[in-house]
Amino acid sequence: MTAADPIFLALCGDLATLTERYRVPGLSPFREFAVAGGLLSYGASLFDIYHDVGVYTGRILNGENPADLPVQQVTRIKLVLNTKAARALALAIPLTLRARADEVIEQSKLCDYRGAMRIAPSSRITSPLR
Numbered sequence: 001m002t003a004a005d006p007i008f009l010a011l012c013g014d015l016a017t018l019t020e021r022y023r024v025p026g027l028s029p030f031r032e033f034a035v036a037g038g039l040l041s042y043g044a045s046l047f048d049i050y051h052d053v054g055v056y057t058g059r060i061l062n063g064e065n066p067a068d069l070p071v072q073q074v075t076r077i078k079l080v081l082n083t084k085a086a087r088a089l090a091l092a093i094p095l096t097l098r099a100r101a102d103e104v105i106e107q108s109k110l111c112d113y114r115g116a117m118r119i120a121p122s123s124r125i126t127s128p129l130r
Contacts, residue, residue, distance in 0.1 A: 020088060027041070032046075042078070
């Protein structure tokens with residue numbers, strides 16, 4: 001189980017790979033972990049959180065006094081199951097849990113927020129202007 005920390009979000013692909021390699025069920029509050037191959041995630045959607053922040057900021061920029069605005073709190077929690085990871089761990093997901101899930105992932109996808117910046121040690125960086 002991982003905490004709701006940006007480090008774990010940035011390393012979701014690596015953590016999912018480790019849970020698969022060592023055959024340990026992995027749980028995270030980030031949907032991206034389950035997408036990367038972890039067993040499940042249960043937590044607030046980052047997309048929803050950032051959307052709410054944008055709406056709140058828009059209200060302030062439109063002239064509302066920040067002191068008059070209510071404190072915002074997460075109200076939507078999502079359960080995401082990865083059936084491929086469950087099969088790899090020989091776990092049977094009950095149909096009731098599967099039906100309750102907000103999203104069921106059948107196939108893992110690549111998840112690495114550093115992917116565009118990750119360069120293999122043997123790679124050379126070349127300028128496109130040369």
